[in-house]
Amino acid sequence: MFRKVSSDIDFIQMEKKIFGKWYSSGIINDYLHLNDQSDKKFSFLDGPITANNPMGVHHAWGRTYKDLWQRFFNMLGYKQRFQNGFDCQGLWVEVEVEKELKIRNKKDIENLIPGNKKASIAKFVQLCKERVKKYSSIQTEQSKKLGYFMDWDNSYYTMSDENNYLIWYFLKTCYQKGWIYKGFDSVPWCPRCETAISQHEMLTEDYKELTHETVFLKLKINDTRLSQDAYKVIKKLKHKFKNIYLLVWTTTPWTIPANVAVGINTKFTYGIWEHKGNDEAVIILEKDENLDNVKRISGNKEISISEYIFSGIEGEFEKKEEVSGTELVGLHYNAPFDSLPLVKNAGKEKPNTFHTVVDGSEIVVSDEGTGLLHVAPGAGKEDFDLGKREDL
Structure with missing residues (x-):
């Protein structure tokens, strides 16, 4: 005989209970540091998710693949770092903040504080940072609920001073070695955003193959x-x-x-x-x-x-x-x-x-x-x- 199962199960509450046990028991911390003393190393660098909105299904898909590889090498005894990343730069963050402010063109940004262009730009940048902090926190909780085991207290942010200083140092070194030159290129240009846009942004934003007269x-x-x-x-x-x-x-x-x-x-x-x-x-x-x-x-x-x-x-x-x-x-x-x-x-x-x-x-x-x-x-x-x- 099967015991009768209640039809009044609170799955959300049950999930929270199990979720809490994972972290309170130290299971995840043990997993992250399982191979700290190993001589074998597996290098993993997380391509950062854009901290602009809640995660979509495609993010969950990508994170599942990443988690799979890290778990596999963890079981094989490889030492690795479990550091998540958040991409904080880019048009997507700016455009969403502009929508919230009902900004129609870039010149409006310079007048957020009437008569003070410098302070207006600083305010806009701060609002972008606040959006990143908000959604990086939301994405962290979503990722945890996926069962994605990472060192969530040590995520890296591309807007950090350390990251920007390192990029500037890298570019300076390249310039000193003669690897950088000034020239021209043909790039996709967005008249509304008044900037070049990447091929990635084109391919993920309504790019269509069309049949038309030539x-x-x-x-x-x-x-x-x-x-x-x-x-x-x-x-x-x-x-x-x-x-x-x-x-x-x-x-x-x-x-x-x-x-x-x-x-x-x-x-x-x-x-x-x-x-x-x-x-x-x-x-x-x-x-x-x-x-x-x-x-x-x-x-x-x-x-x-x-x-x-x-x-x-x-x-x-x-x-x-x-x-x-x-x-x-x-x-x-x-x-x-x-x-x-x-x-x-x-x-x-x-x-x-x-x-x-x-x-x-x-x-x-x-x-x-x-x-x-x-x-x-x-x-x-x-x-x-x-x-x-x-x-x-």
Whole structure:
């Protein structure tokens, strides 16, 4: 016979009782110091949780994994430190405090104490610290209830003076050794927060993969500005085609005025297609790095890339020639906004590489576009890195 179980059990109270026994009995303290005298060491550094709100399920998931590894090595007799960390810096803390204060822009922070900018900023910083202290305490209690065994009285905080002094010392040492330089980079920018934002913040805050319309752009090759190798290519083609264009693809048409180069893949083969009746020819991708003809999906049918691209253009196109991607490097072209003052200035600054075809093999792929990519170094990380390498 089973004994009758009461249906009036207070699970919350029972949990508190068991929870209290763990700590009052010294079990957790014994666990943390089990291997203090061991010669074997397991190095564990807790990647700090952001002390900004109560923990979510994803935090519990991550903390469970961490706890698993530390328990495993503790059972194997390894000495280790059980120090939890709290991340106190970052936009997330600031934005939440701004919401509480009903602040709409950064300038409002400077007027929290009317007429005293310095005191206003100090007040805002203090409010951020208070939020961190509040939620680090809440997260500590939540973590304890998970059964996460750590030295909770010895957590580290990234806002501590010790941490900041160490970072400054580290940067100073790097600078003295010549490892730090001043330069430029292309970074995501938040106009509302008036600061750069990290890739992590982008990927965790509503970043979506979208399918949308793209733009195909026809750029005429300029045969008056050519490198020696590019001249040989054009000389070979000009007797056949009066006007030759690069058919360029982009998902960001609003950045076309900032165009500086066209990227191609040197492993690809490109086709030259003549538009019958108007003395024009366009260059598009033909074969990938395996010399396979590139295909596209239209509806439920697989078609050639040329059929896919030319299907929406009036007139007929006929393939006349093939060239390697390597042969295209060094070609110069005219762009649609060459008359703009800033575009002219950019051309004067780097005349040898301005509006030129460059090797963009690392970012030019065969499964989308035309194999010729619009490059605007001022409008994207990948473009910027390519521009830096090619001296654009």
